[in-house]
Each structure stands twice: as C-alpha cells, then as structure tokens.
Amino acid sequence: MTAEPLRALDGGRGPRGWEALWATDTWRQRDLPHGDLASTYRGEVLVRFDGLEQPWVKEAAKRWARVRLLGDTTPRTMSLYLTDLRHFSGWLAEHAPEVLAPAMLTRAVLEDYILWVRRHPDWRQATRQRRVIALRAFLDEQAADGLDGLPRSAVIHRGEVPRVDYRLPKQMPDDVFAQWIDPSNLALLKDELQRTVVLVLAFTGFRVSSVVTLLRDARTIGSDGHPYLRYRNIKAKRQAALPIPSVLSEQLDRHETFLRERYPDGTDWLIPSPPVGERHGKGGGYHLSHSAVQRIVKHYIRTAEIRTADGQLALGVHPHLFRHHLASSMVAEEIPLLVVQKVLDHGSVEMTAHYGRVHDSTIKQAVWKFHERVNIRGERIALPVDGPLEEAAWMKERIACAKQALPNGYCGLPLVQSCPHPNACLSCPSFLTDESFRRVHEQQRAQTRRLLDTAREANNVRLVELLQRDDDSLRRILEGLDAIESDRAAEIDIRDLVNPAGKERAA
Numbered sequence: 247m248t249a250e251p252l253r254a255l256d257g258g259r260g261p262r263g264w265e266a267l268w269a270t271d272t273w274r275q276r277d278l279p280h281g282d283l284a285s286t287y288r289g290e291v292l293v294r295f296d297g298l299e300q301p302w303v304k305e306a307a308k309r310w311a312r313v314r315l316l317g318d319t320t321p322r323t324m325s326l327y328l329t330d331l332r333h334f335s336g337w338l339a340e341h342a343p344e345v346l347a348p349a350m351l352t353r354a355v356l357e358d359y360i361l362w363v364r365r366h367p368d369w370r371q372a373t374r375q376r377r378v379i380a381l382r383a384f385l386d387e388q389a390a391d392g393l394d395g396l397p398r399s400a401v402i403h404r405g406e407v408p409r410v411d412y413r414l415p416k417q418m419p420d421d422v423f424a425q426w427i428d429p430s431n432l433a434l435l436k437d438e439l440q441r442t443v444v445l446v447l448a449f450t451g452f453r454v455s456s457v458v459t460l461l462r463d464a465r466t467i468g469s470d471g472h473p474y475l476r477y478r479n480i481k482a483k484r485q486a487a488l489p490i491p492s493v494l495s496e497q498l499d500r501h502e503t504f505l506r507e508r509y510p511d512g513t514d515w516l517i518p519s520p521p522v523g524e525r526h527g528k529g530g531g532y533h534l535s536h537s538a539v540q541r542i543v544k545h546y547i548r549t550a551e552i553r554t555a556d557g558q559l560a561l562g563v564h565p566h567l568f569r570h571h572l573a574s575s576m577v578a579e580e581i582p583l584l585v586v587q588k589v590l591d592h593g594s595v596e597m598t599a600h601y602g603r604v605h606d607s608t609i610k611q612a613v614w615k616f617h618e619r620v621n622i623r624g625e626r627i628a629l630p631v632d633g634p635l636e637e638a639a640w641m642k643e644r645i646a647c648a649k650q651a652l653p654n655g656y657c658g659l660p661l662v663q664s665c666p667h668p669n670a671c672l673s674c675p676s677f678l679t680d681e682s683f684r685r686v687h688e689q690q691r692a693q694t695r696r697l698l699d700t701a702r703e704a705n706n707v708r709l710v711e712l713l714q715r716d717d718d719s720l721r722r723i724l725e726g727l728d729a730i731e732s733d734r735a736a737e738i739d740i741r742d743l744v745n746p747a748g749k750e751r752a753a
Contacts, residue, residue: 268308271294271295271296271304272292272293272296273292273293273294273295273311273321274290274293275290275292275293275321276290278293278321291320291321292325293315293321293324293328294325295307295308295311295328297336298328298331298332299335299336299338299339300335300338300339300345300346302346302347302348302393303334303335303338305392306348306384306391306392306393307328307331307384307392308392309388309391309392310327310384310387310388310392311327311328313387313391314327326376327380327383327384330377330379330380330381331380331381331384333363333377334359334381337359338355338359341358341359341362342358347395348396348400349395349396349397351393351396351397351400352397352399352400353397353399353400353401356400356401356402360402360406363377363378363408364408371408371409371411372410374408375407375408375409375410378402378407378408379407381402382401382402382407385400385401417571417574418563418570418571419554421555422552422554422563423448423571425550425553425560426444426448426546426552427445427448427493428550431546431550431552432444432445432550434550435546435549438497438500438503438504439501439504439508439517439534440542440545440546441497441500441501442497442498442501443457443517443534443539443542444542444543444546445493445494445497446460446475446494447539447543447568448568449490449491449493449494449572450475450477450488450490450494450568451571451572451573451589451590452488453479453566453569454536454539454565454566455481455536456477456478456480457539457565458517458533458535458536458538458539459477459478459480459515459533460475460477460478460515460516460517460533461476461514461515461516462502462505462513462514462515462516464476464516465490465495466487472489473489473490473492473494473495473498474487474488474489475488475490475494484591486591488589498516501516508521509521509529511530513529513530513531514530515533515534517533517534518530518531518533518534519532519533519534519535519538539565540564543563543564543565547559547560547561547563569590572589572590573586573589573590573598583598583599586598673715673716673719679723679727680727681727681730681731684724684727687723687724687727688724690716690720691717691720691721691724694713694716694717695717697709697713698710698713698714698717701713
C-alpha cells in the first residue's frame with residue numbers, strides 16, 4: 247500500500263504534506279494537520295511508529311493514526327495507542343512470526359495474545375486493560391482499510407477486555423488542607439504566581455492541564471456579582487466555568503498586578519512560564535509546565551512544613567489530590583451528585599458516584615471506631631466486623647438512621663418490623679445510642695429528676711414508678727458512655743507515649 251490514496255483525500259495538505267510524513271517513522275506534532283491546535287502543556291508530542299516490527303502492522307498503524315488525527319484524537323493520545331500496539335507487534339514477532347499479513351491473523355492468535363496480556367507479571371490491571379482496548383480499536387477501525395483481508399473472526403469481544411477493580415480515591419486529611427490554605431503558610435512563598443497555583447489547586451479541583459492552560463482573562467464577574475473562572479477541560483475538549491470563593495478572587499487581583507510588573511511586554515496566560523533568563527524560563531509566550539506545578543507543590547510542603555497527623559511532612563500530597571478533596575467535601579455536605587458532576591466537569595455521573603462511595607466508607611469507619619453503641623442497660627453493642635456481615639450491619643445502620651430518626655439515638659429493629667414502644671424508647675430493648683447524643687441524655691435526665699421529685703411530693707406512685715424507670719435507663723446509658731470515653735482517653739494516652747512528637751505537634 248502507498249500514501250497516494252490518502253493524499254487524494256486532502257491533496258496532501260499540511261505543514262509537510264502526508265507524503266513526506268508517510269516516509270518517516272516519527273511524526274512531529276507541528277507537522278500534523280491541526281497539530282498547532284493540540285495542547286502542548288507537556289511539550290510537543292512525537293507520534294512514533296518505530297518498534298512496529300511487521301511492515302503490514304506499521305502500514306495499518308499509519309493509516310489508523312491519520313484517520314484518528316484528522317478527527318478528535320490528540321497526538322498525545324495517539325502516541326499512547328501506538329505504545330500499546332508496539333507490545334502486540336513485539337509479541338507477534340516472538341510468539342507468532344508466521345503471521346506475515348492481516349489475512350493470517352486468526353482468532354486463535356488473538357486469544358493467545360489476550361491470555362498473555364492477562365498473565366503479564368509486570369503490568370497493572372489498568373495497563374492490561376489499555377493494551378487490549380487499543381488493539382481492539384485498531385482491528386475494528388482498520389478492518390476495511392489498512393487491514394484489508396483480515397478474517398471476520400479476528401475480533402476482540404467487549405467481554406474479553408480485562409476489567410479493573412475500582413479503588414476508592416485517596417483523600418486529603420482536613421488538617422492538611424487547613425495548613426495548605428493557612429495565610430501564614432502562603433506568606434512563605436516567594437511570589438504571587440506560586441500562591442495563585444496553590445490556591446487554584448485548593449479551591450477549584452482542576453486537573454493540572456486545566457490549571458496551566460488558564461488564560462489571563464479567565465476570571466469573570468457574573469451578573470449576580472459572583473466571580474467565576476473560565477477554563478479549558480483538556481480531557482473532554484470543551485470550555486467550562488466554575489464559581490470561585492472570594493479568597494481566590496482576591497488572590498487573582500494581586501496576581502494581575504504581579505503579571506503587569508513581571509511581564510511588561512504582556513502575556514496571554516494566567517500562569518506563564520518564567521521570563522527568559524530565569525531557570526526554565528520561556529517567557530510570557532508559554533504557560534507554566536505540568537512538572538513546574540508539581541515542583542511548586544513539593545516546594546510549598548517543605549517551605550511551610552505542612553505535616554500529617556503523625557508529624558511527617560505531607561509529601562504524599564500531589565495536584566490531583568485536591569480534586570478528590572473537593573469532590574469528597576461536596577458529597578460529605580450532601581450536595582447532589584449531579585451538581586458535583588458539573589463542578590468536576592465529569593463526562594458521566596457514574597464517575598462522580600465513586601466519591602459517594604468514599605463518603606460512605608469514611609462514615610462507616612467513623613461509626614465503627616468512635617460511635618460505639620450502648621443500649622438502655624448501658625451495655626456496649628458490638629457490631630459485626632467480618633466479611634458479608636459487616637456490610638449487612640452497615641446497611642442496617644444507614645437504613646435505620648433514615649427510617650426512624652430519634653432525638654436521642656437509633657432504632658435497632660430489623661427493617662420491616664414495626665415498633666411496639668412508640669415514644670417510649672428508654673424502655674425499648676432495641677434502642678441504641680452513642681456519644682453524639684450525650685447532651686440530650688443529660689438534659690433529659692435532669693428534667694426527669696425534677697419531674698420525679700415533683701411526683702414524689704404529690705405521692706403519685708404510678709408516675710414515680712415510670713419516671714424512676716426512665717431515670718435508671720438514663721443513668722445506665724450515661725455510665726456506659728462514660729466507660730467508652732474513658733477507654734478512648736486511655737488509648738490516646740498510649741499513642742502519645744508511643745509517638746511523643748505527634749503530641750507536641752497537636753499541642
């Protein structure tokens with residue numbers, strides 16, 4: 247096959263023309279049609295075809311890349327696809343050298359390759375999935391063009407793509423975030439550009455690609471008088487806007503003054519690269535690089551000595567962690583997932599729903615660790631913590647809280663059983679409570695004792711009996727809660743002995 251049929255479609259136009267590109271195994275982004283419109287926030291991309299050992303694979307890959315690059319696929323994404331395809335080509339050369347043309351690529355060969363990918367010891371689940379997805383797209387999209395003669399059975403079915411076990415996003419501790427936005431810590435940074443990067447990450451949850459490609463006029467004031475930030479969603483290839491807090495808007499005012507002084511010749515970027523002559527300096531004609539943002543994050547952590555609860559420097563903090571923090575915080579405040587989806591500019595609500603799982607998991611850990619229950623006899627109630635029973639017990643907890651919200655605790659009845667003790671929870675064996683309701687119990691006991699004294703003075707025997715029962719239940723409940731608090735204080739004392747640095751940090 248030659249490039250002639252391809253040139254006929256667009257006349258060979260482009261910075262170098264397709265014929266010139268076709269003769270090389272390395273296509274520079276600047277030479278591609280529309281390559282100047284693609285993002286270069288991580289530098290110019292090379293679309294490479296070296297390493298594709300079979301001539302027919304290389305020829306088909308170039309046709310595939312041409313079609314993709316004339317569409318919506320970016321040079322960077324195409325480069326990643328070709329990396330995955332190189333692994334298939336290398337496997338063919340070693341395990342199936344007899345496949346000398348598309349017509350010889352049988353279903354059996356593809357099955358052997360998929361099995362090899364699944365068993366590869368050095369690849370993560372996501373890598374295995376990507377290898378197969380790229381090959382599947384290549385076969386599907388080039389079956390009638392670059393892979394002319396490919397057998398109809400030479401396909402990869404959707405169910406054969408390796409699955410990835412979803413892992414909950416990592417969360418940023420609230421105390422670390424508080425240190426991150428602390429004005430005294432921000433004052434330690436050397437200039438407004440670094441402070442702007444720090445606060446944009448903290449309050450927007452933008453991907454780094456969207457942070458560095460912010461235009462200088464990105465901030466705008468809406469008709470409601472509130473500041474908004476317009477940005478480019480590089481991943482989804484669309485424009486979007488986000489409301490921002492006043493603290494970030496005020497920082498952008500200071501940042502504008504900084505830009506006028508540092509870049510007298512002007513710049514179109516909100517966060518431009520350093521002036522020419524400085525380290526990594528490219529001048530205001532370029533935006534800050536992805537790696538520079540990462541360096542600012544690490545520099546800030548060390549300069550401000552931002553630490554975790556155990557006293558260690560929070561070096562695990564990275565730019566994308568703020569995106570998780572924003573999403574988790576909004577879900578924790580019970581903001582609807584559809585709204586959170588809009589804020590994060592996710593393509594689907596399913597992606598946003600993962601943060602709901604994070605929130606549910608966090609609540610469960612808190613309940614299991616701190617909200618130990620006591621019944622009306624002051625006895626601690628142990629919740630199941632093994633396998634399926636743990637999840638079932640947690641399901642019962644969540645449904646019970648939603649099903650019957652009590653002013654002083656929780657109902658421990660099964661899901662469909664009606665309550666035989668309406669408004670008489672202090673005499674109900676299914677009643678459970680925890681430390682969060684201590685003040686309610688103390689107030690209720692004080693009121694009960696006052697009523698009890700009045701009933702005794704009136705010699706109301708029946709009322710005294712009922713009130714005495716409630717007073718005994720409240721006394722046992724409070725004693726049970728006191729025992730839990732005492733045990734917890736002892737655990738904290740032990741931890742302080744083991745980690746005295748943490749105690750000094752907390753102080």
